Amino acid sequence: MNDTAIEAVGLTKSYGGSPAVAGIDLRVPRGEVFSLLGPNGAGKSTTVEILEGFRRRDGGTVSVLGEDPGQAGRRWRSRIGIVWQRETMLPKVPVRDLVRHFAGYHPSAHDPDEVVERVGLAAKARALPDSLSGGQRRRLDVALGIVGRPELLFLDEPTTGFDPEARRSFWELIGDLARRGTTIVLTTHYLEEAEALADRVCVLAGGRVRALGAPADLGGRAAARATVSWTEDGGHREVRTREPTRVVAELAARFSGEVPGLGVHRPTLEEIYLSLVSGPAGSGTAGEGTA
Amino acid sequence: MSTGTAATGGTAPARLPGVLRLGLSRGWLEIRAFAREWEGIVFTFALPSLILILFAVVFDGMFDTAMPAVDYYLPGLVAMGLMSVSFQNLGTEIAIERDHGGLRRLRGTPMPPGAYFAGKTVLVAFLALGQLVLMLGVGALFFDARLPSDPASWATVAWVFVLGTIACSLLGVATSSLARSAQAASAVVVVPFLVLQFVSGVFVPVTALPDWVLYVASLFPLLWMAQGMRAAFYPDVMAAFEPSGAWDLHMVALALGAWCVVGLVLTLLTFRWKTRKDG
Numbered sequence: 001m002n003d004t005a006i007e008a009v010g011l012t013k014s015y016g017g018s019p020a021v022a023g024i025d026l027r028v029p030r031g032e033v034f035s036l037l038g039p040n041g042a043g044k045s046t047t048v049e050i051l052e053g054f055r056r057r058d059g060g061t062v063s064v065l066g067e068d069p070g071q072a073g074r075r076w077r078s079r080i081g082i083v084w085q086r087e088t089m090l091p092k093v094p095v096r097d098l099v100r101h102f103a104g105y106h107p108s109a110h111d112p113d114e115v116v117e118r119v120g121l122a123a124k125a126r127a128l129p130d131s132l133s134g135g136q137r138r139r140l141d142v143a144l145g146i147v148g149r150p151e152l153l154f155l156d157e158p159t160t161g162f163d164p165e166a167r168r169s170f171w172e173l174i175g176d177l178a179r180r181g182t183t184i185v186l187t188t189h190y191l192e193e194a195e196a197l198a199d200r201v202c203v204l205a206g207g208r209v210r211a212l213g214a215p216a217d218l219g220g221r222a223a224a225r226a227t228v229s230w231t232e233d234g235g236h237r238e239v240r241t242r243e244p245t246r247v248v249a250e251l252a253a254r255f256s257g258e259v260p261g262l263g264v265h266r267p268t269l270e271e272i273y274l275s276l277v278s279g280p281a282g283s284g285t286a287g288e289g290t291a
Numbered sequence: 292m293s294t295g296t297a298a299t300g301g302t303a304p305a306r307l308p309g310v311l312r313l314g315l316s317r318g319w320l321e322i323r324a325f326a327r328e329w330e331g332i333v334f335t336f337a338l339p340s341l342i343l344i345l346f347a348v349v350f351d352g353m354f355d356t357a358m359p360a361v362d363y364y365l366p367g368l369v370a371m372g373l374m375s376v377s378f379q380n381l382g383t384e385i386a387i388e389r390d391h392g393g394l395r396r397l398r399g400t401p402m403p404p405g406a407y408f409a410g411k412t413v414l415v416a417f418l419a420l421g422q423l424v425l426m427l428g429v430g431a432l433f434f435d436a437r438l439p440s441d442p443a444s445w446a447t448v449a450w451v452f453v454l455g456t457i458a459c460s461l462l463g464v465a466t467s468s469l470a471r472s473a474q475a476a477s478a479v480v481v482v483p484f485l486v487l488q489f490v491s492g493v494f495v496p497v498t499a500l501p502d503w504v505l506y507v508a509s510l511f512p513l514l515w516m517a518q519g520m521r522a523a524f525y526p527d528v529m530a531a532f533e534p535s536g537a538w539d540l541h542m543v544a545l546a547l548g549a550w551c552v553v554g555l556v557l558t559l560l561t562f563r564w565k566t567r568k569d570g
Binding site for chain 1: 304305306307308312313316317320321323324327328387388391392393395396398399400401402403565
């Protein structure tokens with residue numbers, strides 16, 4: 001069996017002559033949590049919609065679970081799950097009946113009651129969708145997305161508008177899915193969300209891949225210089241160094257004890273991200289060459 | 292049938308559920324969801340009966356039609372009621388589902404498109420039958436309305452019911468694509484429907500209309516549905532008050548049959564699972 005969930009080569013898509021996706025290459029192995037980051041207009045949604053089979057591409061080759069999403073049929077659809085970005089309308093029937101109904105679309109679905117339990121809606125199983133809170137609605141969306149036992153799950157900005165506590169508990173749900181071996185493509189605006197969930201992060205800007213890697217070493221983050229700062233002679237001192245440990249040891253020897261105001265800072269994912277997307281080719285303004 | 296081992300092992304893939312089964316499942320879902328929308332029940336289901344009650348009470352004895360008001364208005368209002376649960380219901384509801392991403396969500400599942408339309412068919416058939424029973428029940432029980440007395444008239448009710456409801460349903464699905472947003476749907480659907488009610492013999496006899504209005508109204512199905520129902524409900528002498536002096540049932544069948552074909556073509560050409568902003 002193929003161990004690649006998604007493979008895209010030279011993907012392009014333009015709207016009215018301006019490129020939204022200007023040549024993207026991606027490979028996502030099975031079982032990975034892969035996060036797409038980027039400012040509005042970076043080409044995230046277009047890319048994901050092409051992978052989901054909801055948009056035609058202009059050029060390039062795409063294989064998702066071994067098939068071209070532009071040609072794929074019901075069998076393929078039963079192997080992917082989609083959690084949409086916008087809150088979408090649901091029929092006014094209770095949560096468990098809705099999950100049961102969607103399970104019926106699939107050839108080998110999970111037990112609907114188990115899915116309702118897993119997404120944490122057991123207490124709301126008899127409630128109508130309209131009566132749920134925002135976070136509960138998203139859990140229901142996830143339940144409908146996973147009830148068909150998908151091999152690949154698309155999550156489009158799943159926690160927008162969540163309070164921090166709801167977001168943490170939602171992350172646990174996604175982490176649980178990932179541990180069960182579901183391949184997940186997560187688009188998000190929240191860097192800490194990508195950092196918490198993703199095995200690899202892909203930063204898009206201007207329709208191109210700007211950086212690709214594990215959150216810990218994205219954009220050379222692991223190798224980037226750290227800043228060591230302290231207070232001396234009543235003033236703030238700092239040095240940028242590749243060897244923060246040695247600098248701290250020297251300071252400790254010099255001060256023979258506690259170093260006043262000691263701090264060691266490595267660039268956060270957010271700092272790396274901002275430097276990547278505000279690069280010379282512009283942040284999302286699709287002005288460049290090929291189509 | 293491949294039963295048993297196929298569903299569990301990783302070997303042979305389990306069968307995809309059939310269109311018919313999913314269509315019935317969707318129909319049941321649609322009926323349950325409709326039953327929870329009180330606005331829909333009032334506007335598309337109960338309104339024609341409410342108008343029948345009002346007309347039967349308010350207009351009785353006002354006209355020299357030699358008929359009780361309830362008998363006079365019942366066939367036209369039945370036609371309107373059928374168009375309400377088919378055209379108005381599907382036209383507004385599908386536009387809302389499309390605008391709010393409900394259709395797109397379905398398209399992202401392995402549900403076959405045919406199951407969606409089968410489900411709508413079940414819903415409309417259920418509502419249309421309910422509408423007919425409700426209106427005839429209200430008319431007969433509360434106002435002693437005259438119902439068709441011979442099998443031939445009931446047969447006319449049956450085929451006008453079936454052809455008219457199918458034609459209006461397809462026209463409703465096609466019209467839903469004209470609304471660019473959920474908010475626009477009621478204007479795009481309800482306003483033309485209201486105009487048709489006034490020019491198709493539901494409230495005002497068609498013979499009272501200027502010729503050109505009658506010609507335009509003849510292009511739409513409601514006029515023919517109302518005429519077919521009058522043929523079934525009215526005494527035969529009333530045919531003299533029709534524009535041609537006869538029931539012209541062959542024209543009713545022809546017009547409604549043509550609308551079924553035109554509506555199907557329009558639906559196939561215009562139906563979209565996404566809105567324009569979804570691309």
